[in-house]
Amino acid sequence: MNPKGVVILGATGSIGKSAARVLEALPGHFRVIGLVARNNTGELARQAALFRPRLTVTTAPERLDELKSALPSGLAAAAGDAPVLDLVTAPETDTVLCAIVGTGGLEPVIAALRAGKRVALASKEVMVMAGELIRRELAASPGGEIVPVDSEHSAIFQCLAGRPAREVKNLWLTASGGPFREWSAERIAAATLRDALAHPTWDMGPKVTIDSASLMNKALELIEAHHLFNVPPERLKVVIHPQSLVHSMVELCDGSFIAQMSKPDMRFAIQYALTWPERAAEGGLPELDFARLVSLDFREPDRSRFPSLDFAYHAMHIGGTMTAAMNAANEVAVDKFRRGEIGFAAIWTIIEKTMSAHHTEPQSDLAAIRDADRRAREFASQLY
Template sequence: MKNITILGSTGSIGTNALEVIRQKRDEFNVVAISGHTNYKLVIEQIKEFNPKYVSIGTEEGYKVIKKEFPELNLFLGREGLKKLGQLDETDIILTAVSGVIGIEATVEAIKKGKRIALANKETMVAGGVYIRKLLKEYKDAEIIPVDSEHSALFQSLLAGKKENVKNLIITASGGSFRGKKRDELKNITVEDALKHPKWSMGKKITIDSSTLVNKGLEVIEAHELFEIDYDKIKVVVHPQSIVHSLVEYEDNAMIAQLGATDMKLPIQLAFTYPERESSKALDTLDLMKVGALTFEEPDMETFKGLSLAYKAGRIGGTMTTVFNAANEIAVELFMKEKIKFLEIYDVIEKAMENHIPKEIDSLETILEADEKTRQWVYENFGK
């Protein structure tokens, strides 16, 4: 029996993870969960899975949950997430919260020698150098990626040796506006940006997909996870979202991972690796129904989020932290209709220009760069 902690149990990754666990109650036990504002769903999950520890993001939610479950070990906010990362009982911690708020819990879990099923790309984007340093220090800890693209790369890299890798090829659906040019994006609304053609995701990641910032974050994450040079990380647009990513080796063989557009497969693999298990929770892929698979070059001039990510990654240090933080606030401002869609790129670019990068030598360095960037964006674009 493996004890699982789920950070972000009310989001799409968290609820998919609980469905995986629901089908394998004899193998997995939910020891802890966290939610942000959706305390009503957290209460339902407490009733079904009976976790020993819970963290909630709001004081209102804390009061309601405490009243209904007075004996529960209940925590609040950012400090609560950190405490869940420190639990000795946990075997695997799924980090599925959005934003840099997940970094501290991941750091604590690494220090405890746990397996981290990582679905929070900001952890590696904002602090990958520091995380890799910790993993070398705490050798019992490991990260198994859950993002479909990085899980696909992880699986495909098992086919060969790292020194024989020619390219990592990350696939992108193209988002809501694939094929459009800048003139067509001037008056895009929030509602338009939230209409993803393939995936059902949270609002922030859906907008990131529409700007291709999400793919830029994935490029940085791939660099940090697999320690592959940026010149060897490519992005191709693959609208069908069947090939989740590929690895090209020096002999020109390409090893790809294909699957249904279903996050439960990479979640379960992160829980069971190195084993592969059947489950009623997993969707199957019918190749006869898939039909043609197509691939296109990404338009990095129109969708500047991808080119800005490469630039931030190559500069290195805290510049990737700034890229991530500026984008988070830009998306927030866009959803509040304080800036236009294309201004998301302007916010990121100007924040990067304003920043003098530092070498990442501690968690404090990451958090300081993140906080200063957020404050700068608010002051310059949030009024």
């Protein structure tokens, strides 16, 4: 068996580290062509020593010397965006795992699709900001494909499994509800950063964890699902499922539901995206023990306490650059909250005001999307 060539973008984040565990558990299946990260050169060098890629890249040029000194001898290092584009389009690259937080994944994903690569997509921002553009690229790029890595979208992808669109009624995304699912609106408004980072189920980075607390993570996932599966907003549903064992569901036209279940571990979705359409039995993923399950609970989200879902539905109906504006406003607001400049509920206020003020343009190209992102960030930054 010829091992498939893999490039990991965002190698030192939580998804990147989980991907490294998956790759380490499947020797002979994959060959790491490149590792890319920004600031954590120590972790980047550790993974490079383990996988010995052709090239290790920091996207921060000022850290290149630091990376070179940390790498084992014989391994090459580079800095900046150009080496990243070279890696994702290289002939020996089969799959690009994109786990970059923020806008940095847009250009590499488009380049990889144009080169006919598989993109294992964990970066929500790519489809949220540029879903219409990405869909056009997929239609025009023979061989290029996206396999989702978010646990919810991976679940839907698995449940659909080539099923004809006429059989699918609704897609249901499950949400843990985050740490504030039982809190009153008044208590949520007074929540501290420590409160917001205390996720009851998942171990994620701080930005995604805060998004989970506000349900903005689920709002972003709604938009991502809209574009990944070409489903209109009214057929996208959210249900709170505190146990996080059912990762999402597909409702069929006859009233049946198909669900995907596993322990809440991102390695399941990562491994499936890398091995699809096959499954690897030797990955050592944790088994689900039904004898230890107490119950599976489901409830409707309270959209009065968590308005993020309404923002997503509005952005999807407007289309164009409105989704990029929503994403940008949220990133600015989360940064303000992390710095202690605003209270938790002000995150929603900043998003709502930014979206209300945004002048929507078509997603004509990356320049239009980046301009919308810039305008929304400037507006949101001036609030409070």
